[in-house]
Amino acid sequence: MDDDFTRPPRLMSFVSEEQLDEAKRTRGERVEDGTAQRDRPLFEILKENKDKKDAEFNERFKHRPPKALDDDETEFLDTLENSRKEYERKIADEEAQQLLSFQAAVVAKSSIVQELQETPSVPIIQEQKSAGKRNPPPRPLGMIIKVKPQAKKAKIDQGGGEEPTNTVTTPHVDTDKSLEGH
Numbered sequence: 499m500d501d502d503f504t505r506p507p508r509l510m511s512f513v514s515e516e517q518l519d520e521a522k523r524t525r526g527e528r529v530e531d532g533t534a535q536r537d538r539p540l541f542e543i544l545k546e547n548k549d550k551k552d553a554e555f556n557e558r559f560k561h562r563p564p565k566a567l568d569d570d571e572t573e574f575l576d577t578l579e580n581s582r583k584e585y586e587r588k589i590a591d592e593e594a595q596q597l598l599s600f601q602a603a604v605v606a607k608s609s610i611v612q613e614l615q616e617t618p619s620v621p622i623i624q625e626q627k628s629a630g631k632r633n634p635p636p637r638p639l640g641m642i643i644k645v646k647p648q649a650k651k652a653k654i655d656q657g658g659g660e661e662p663t664n665t666v667t668t669p670h671v672d673t674d675k676s677l678e679g680h
Contacts, residue, residue: 536543
C-alpha cells in the first residue's frame with residue numbers, strides 16, 4: 499500500500515501542447531479540430547447533412563403499409579362529416595327561404611305597380627304651386643334689396659294665456675331706391 503501513496507497520481511485526460519503538435523503533424527490537418535479551412539460554407543454542409551437524414555428517415559418508413567384507423571378516429575371522422583352535412587343543409591334552407599321571400603316581394607311589388615297603372619293619375623299642378631313658394635323667381639342682378647328693421651312689440655301678458663299665432667311678417671322692401679341707382 500505504500501507504493502500507491504508514493505507514486506504521483508497520473509492524469510489520464512491531460513495532453514501537452516507538444517503531444518498535440520506531434521499528433522497533428524503525423525495525421526495531417528483536419529477540419530474537425532480547426533486546423534484546415536472548409537471548402538464550403540457551414541450552412542451548405544449542415545443542410546446537406548439534414549437532407550441525408552431526412553432521406554434515410556423517409557426511406558425507412560416509405561414501404562410500410564398505412565396504419566388502420568381505430569374506433570376513436572373513425573368516430574371523430576363520422577362526427578366531422580355529419581356536422582359538415584348539417585351545416586350545408588342549414589345554408590341550403592336559408593337560401594331557399596331567402597329566395598321565397600324575394601319572390602314574394604317581387605310579386606307584391608308587381609301587383610302594386612299594376613294597381614298604380616290602373617288608377618287615374620292625380621294632377622301634378624298642386625305640387626308645382628307649392629314648389630313655387632319655396633323657390634321665388636330670381637330678381638334682376640342690378641336690384642338691391644334693403645330690409646328695414648321693425649320695432650319689437652312688448653309682451654302684454656306674462657302668464658301666457660294666449661298662444662301666439664303663426665303669422666309670417668314680410669320685411670319692407672324699398673324697390674324704388676334700388677331702381678333709381680341704375
